[in-house]
Amino acid sequence: MPKEALLVRTLVELADSLVDDFDVVELLSLLADRCVDVLGVAAAGVMLAAPEGDLRVVASSSEAMRVVELFELQSDEGPCLDCYRGREAVLNGDLAAADRRWPRFAPVALDAGFRTVYALPMRLRGAVIGAINLFGAGEDPLTAKDVTAGQALADVATIAILQQRVASESRVLIDQLNTALTSRVVIEQAKGVLAERGGLSMESAFEAMRHYARDGNLRLADVARGVVDRTLAAEAFSAPRPPRPS
Amino acid sequence: MAGARLLRILARLETGAAGLGPARLCEVCAEVMAMTGAGIMLMSGEVARGSICSSNKVSALIEDLQYTLGEGPCVDAYRQDEPVLEPDLADRGGRRWAAFTPRAVEAGAQAVFGFPLRVGAARIGALNLYRDHPGSLDNDQHADALVLAGVAARAVLGMQADAPPGMLGAELEAGSDFRFVVQQASGMVSAQLDVSVGEALIRLRAYAFAHDRPLAAVAHDVVARRLRLSDDPAPGQER
Numbered sequence: 001m002p003k004e005a006l007l008v009r010t011l012v013e014l015a016d017s018l019v020d021d022f023d024v025v026e027l028l029s030l031l032a033d034r035c036v037d038v039l040g041v042a043a044a045g046v047m048l049a050a051p052e053g054d055l056r057v058v059a060s061s062s063e064a065m066r067v068v069e070l071f072e073l074q075s076d077e078g079p080c081l082d083c084y085r086g087r088e089a090v091l092n093g094d095l096a097a098a099d100r101r102w103p104r105f106a107p108v109a110l111d112a113g114f115r116t117v118y119a120l121p122m123r124l125r126g127a128v129i130g131a132i133n134l135f136g137a138g139e140d141p142l143t144a145k146d147v148t149a150g151q152a153l154a155d156v157a158t159i160a161i162l163q164q165r166v167a168s169e170s171r172v173l174i175d176q177l178n179t180a181l182t183s184r185v186v187i188e189q190a191k192g193v194l195a196e197r198g199g200l201s202m203e204s205a206f207e208a209m210r211h212y213a214r215d216g217n218l219r220l221a222d223v224a225r226g227v228v229d230r231t232l233a234a235e236a237f238s239a240p241r242p243p244r245p246s
Numbered sequence: 247m248a249g250a251r252l253l254r255i256l257a258r259l260e261t262g263a264a265g266l267g268p269a270r271l272c273e274v275c276a277e278v279m280a281m282t283g284a285g286i287m288l289m290s291g292e293v294a295r296g297s298i299c300s301s302n303k304v305s306a307l308i309e310d311l312q313y314t315l316g317e318g319p320c321v322d323a324y325r326q327d328e329p330v331l332e333p334d335l336a337d338r339g340g341r342r343w344a345a346f347t348p349r350a351v352e353a354g355a356q357a358v359f360g361f362p363l364r365v366g367a368a369r370i371g372a373l374n375l376y377r378d379h380p381g382s383l384d385n386d387q388h389a390d391a392l393v394l395a396g397v398a399a400r401a402v403l404g405m406q407a408d409a410p411p412g413m414l415g416a417e418l419e420a421g422s423d424f425r426f427v428v429q430q431a432s433g434m435v436s437a438q439l440d441v442s443v444g445e446a447l448i449r450l451r452a453y454a455f456a457h458d459r460p461l462a463a464v465a466h467d468v469v470a471r472r473l474r475l476s477d478d479p480a481p482g483q484e485r
Binding site: 163177 | 431434
């Protein structure tokens with residue numbers, strides 16, 4: 001199957017797996033396998049950052065690849081780590097010339113039969129959530145078009161992961177959104193009450209509430225609720241500036 | 247194939263540096279659907295809570311009308327939890343939405359469609375689509391809209407995902423319009439008339455309706471101290 005067609009089929013299967021609500025690990029295993037077919041590399045792997053920030057090996061196209069990737073993490077050096085930390089692709093990493101760059105990782109990867117390494121970032125809004133490792137064993141190097149195709153795979157996988165994470169935490173996120181909005185609504189209403197009572201601007205009203213909350217070690221949302229409910233008298237709030245005549 | 251449709255839509259979202267903010271999300275919705283404009287309303291417990299985004303002024307007006315009047319394609323789509331299609335607003339919209347329709351048509355909307363935004367079993371709002379000429383969605387477009395609504399819902403929640411506890415997500419704070427000015431005006435009116443904020447909001451709505459103005463515009467006037475509701479007689483009373 002020509003490369004472009006295989007790329008499209010891969011991406012469609014990735015998207016299909018989302019529709020059927022597959023596991024992220026299965027999705028990324030599919031991605032790793034298809035990187036090998038589409039890009040013509042010897043092996044591919046995917047690392048994702050855990051919530052604490054450390055990278056984990058999530059998928060590898062072969063056992064040899066998995067061992068090398070695990071070693072990369074253990075020795076704390078290698079193309080995927082460089083890519084993740086530098087937030088930039090690592091391209092055409094020549095393992096034979098990498099004894100300074102990756103003194104522990106390079107020999108292990110060479111022993112496993114690999115010659116060239118690439119790592120493509122999985123980027124989301126400026127943050128990098130993981131990276132795709134591509135290892136060549138002496139075939140032709142990746143062309144610029146290959147790298148673009150690989151990055152496209154990485155980008156769609158990234159969006160897919162985010163969409164799936166959101167779906168699995170949707171109840172929590174919806175609650176958080178509603179709670180945040182409700183608090184803000186009360187704060188904005190309270191600003192209006194104080195602005196009117198004290199002849200203040202909205203900013204000054206907000207500042208007055210913040211000061212009151214801080215001085216009394218209270219939550220701003222509770223202070224706002226008190227202002228709106230009239231359990232806190234507007235007169236209790238000293239204006240940072242003298243009230244303007246209305 | 248479901249995957250191909252979803253892929254085509256996912257591929258329009260952006261990762262990278264800028265990422266996908268509210269404005270771009272609405273643009274993508276309008277582009278994917280080949281609509282004149284698109285908007286996303288956030289709703290909760292039968293109430294419109296704000297506008298996530300609108301791709302142009304007419305979409306913004308369509309949302310504003312629904313926010314002010316409490317009727318329209320998005321309101322219905324959210325409440326009924328199913329797509330609401332009006333391919334010829336000028337001809338038939340008046341029977342569904344007596345107040346919304348003439349104002350939307352005057353602004354240039356000839357066809358309007360509302361799709362609920364769902365994640366799993368939960369609904370968070372609705373996607374607004376309009377065209378400046380009448381016409382139905384074909385089967386492909388309808389299927390695209392269903393997928394797009396799901397993707398958009400997740401994208402919106404994704405914007406809340408990294409927010410500090412109790413606060414709105416940064417992208418929503420910066421790019422969406424929750425009409426806080428209406429809340430501020432409610433506070434001011436509640437102090438002016440010595441009524442609850444709930445009552446104050448009702449008075450603001452009544453004023454907006456009586457003067458045929460958007461609620462947010464009336465609120466802006468109150469906050470800017472160009473308008474005091476206590477100066478206005480209650481509806482039905484002579485001055």
